[in-house]
Amino acid sequence: xxxxxxxxxxxxxxxxxxxxxxxxxxxxxxxxxxxxxxxxxxxxxxxxxxxxxxxxxxxxxxxxxxxxxxxxxxxxxxxxxxxxxxxxxxxxxxxxxxxxxxxxxxxxxxxxxxxx
Amino acid sequence: xxxxxxxxxxxxxxxxxxxxxxxxxxxxxxxxxxxxxxxxxxxxxxxxxxxxxxxxxxxxxxxxxxxxxxxxxxxxxxxxxxxxxxxxxxxxxxxxxxxxxxxxxxxxxxxxx
Numbered sequence: 101x102x103x104x105x106x107x108x109x110x111x112x113x114x115x116x117x118x119x120x121x122x123x124x125x126x127x128x129x130x131x132x133x134x135x136x137x138x139x140x141x142x143x144x145x146x147x148x149x150x151x152x153x154x155x156x157x158x159x160x161x162x163x164x165x166x167x168x169x170x171x172x173x174x175x176x177x178x179x180x181x182x183x184x185x186x187x188x189x190x191x192x193x194x195x196x197x198x199x200x201x202x203x204x205x206x207x208x209x210x211x212x213x214x215x216x
Numbered sequence: 217x218x219x220x221x222x223x224x225x226x227x228x229x230x231x232x233x234x235x236x237x238x239x240x241x242x243x244x245x246x247x248x249x250x251x252x253x254x255x256x257x258x259x260x261x262x263x264x265x266x267x268x269x270x271x272x273x274x275x276x277x278x279x280x281x282x283x284x285x286x287x288x289x290x291x292x293x294x295x296x297x298x299x300x301x302x303x304x305x306x307x308x309x310x311x312x313x314x315x316x317x318x319x320x321x322x323x324x325x326x327x328x329x
Contacts, residue, residue, distance in 0.1 A: 104258075133316075142321040143259070143304070145311075158316065190258050205249075205317065207258030 102126050106191050106208035113181040113215045121176040121211050123191030129206075131194045132174040133158070134166065136187040137210075143190065149174055150196075181215045188212050219243065220305055220320035228326040232294050237323040239305035240287040246308060248288050249317070250279055253302040295327045 107122045125132065133148035145158030149168040163185060165177040174193075178185060194205040221240045229235055239248065247266040251259035263272050265281035265288060272279045276299075278291040292299055302322045309318040 140321065143306075143319040145316055145318070148316065158311070192258075204261050207260070209256070209258050 104191055104193050104206050104208035106189075106211050108211060109209065110212050111214070113178075113213065115182060115215060117181050119178050119181065121178075121189055121191075121213075123174045123176065123208060124172050125174075125191075125193040125206070126172065127193060127195075127206070128171060129193040129195055130171070131196055132168065133192050134164070134174070134176045135190045135192065136160065137190060138187050146176065146189075178213075183215050186213060186215045219309060219318055220307060222303075222305060222320040222323050224323060225321070226324050226326075228328065229295055231296060231327055231329050234291070234293050235295055235325070236289055236291045237303055237325070238287065238289050239320055241307070242286065243307075244285050246285070248281055248285075249306045250288070250290055251304040251306060251319075253304060253322070255301070259302075259304055292325075295325075297327045297329050300325060300327050 104125045113119060130151045134146040135143040136146055137143050144160050146160055146164050147155055147158055147166040149155045152168050152171050155166050155168050168174050189211045191208045192205050219241055223238050247264055249264045250262045252262055253259040263279045265279055268285045269283045270281045276293045280289050288305060302324050304319050304322045306317045306319045308315040
């Protein structure tokens with residue numbers, strides 16, 4: 101199994117540009133989420149989805165859009181990139197959103213984004 | 217206000233030493249998870265603890281959930297360079313009618329050969 105695959109691994113954007121960060125999982129997980137990780141801030145939840153066609157906002161959703169047309173894919177769109185969006189972005193998936201011993205959340209390797 | 221406080225923030229030790237890192241909160245949680253994140257990678261789940269006072273062992277790593285389910289510790293015996301990484305604790309947090317995972321800021325561990 102590939103697990104959670106994120107592309108690209110690195111990206112440099114200019115202020116105002118738009119782009120989509122791709123996330124795909126092959127474990128048939130219902131729950132998927134996007135986090136950003138900044139120095140000294142830990143991981144913060146951007147958006148999440150509990151199944152195809154269902155998305156919701158997390159702690160820091162402004163400037164980002166998501167969609168979930170299939171169980172496998174959960175892309176994150178930056179509408180108009182800003183320097184404040186320079187960060188490392190992680191996609192994660194799990195069988196459900198419940199935090200239980202048997203429900204493992206798997207993370208992708210991350211996308212490192214710089215906005216100039 | 218940070219829900220979870222992890223300490224120390226940074227830790228640099230020699231190979232073979234023992235260490236303990238902590239995850240503390242004033243809130244009670246139904247469960248707590250520990251993750252390890254190696255440089256350039258995503259976090260990987262190490263353990264989930266669900267019962268107050270619970271102790272789980274994973275090779276040289278020992279995890280303990282506090283009796284009151286407000287805190288947790290991770291003890292590493294005879295640290296090795298492969299233990300180097302960022303150790304994160306995480307708990308379920310009520311968000312918009314559901315529970316989401318919220319993370320501490322982590323302890324960055326460096327084990328020097």
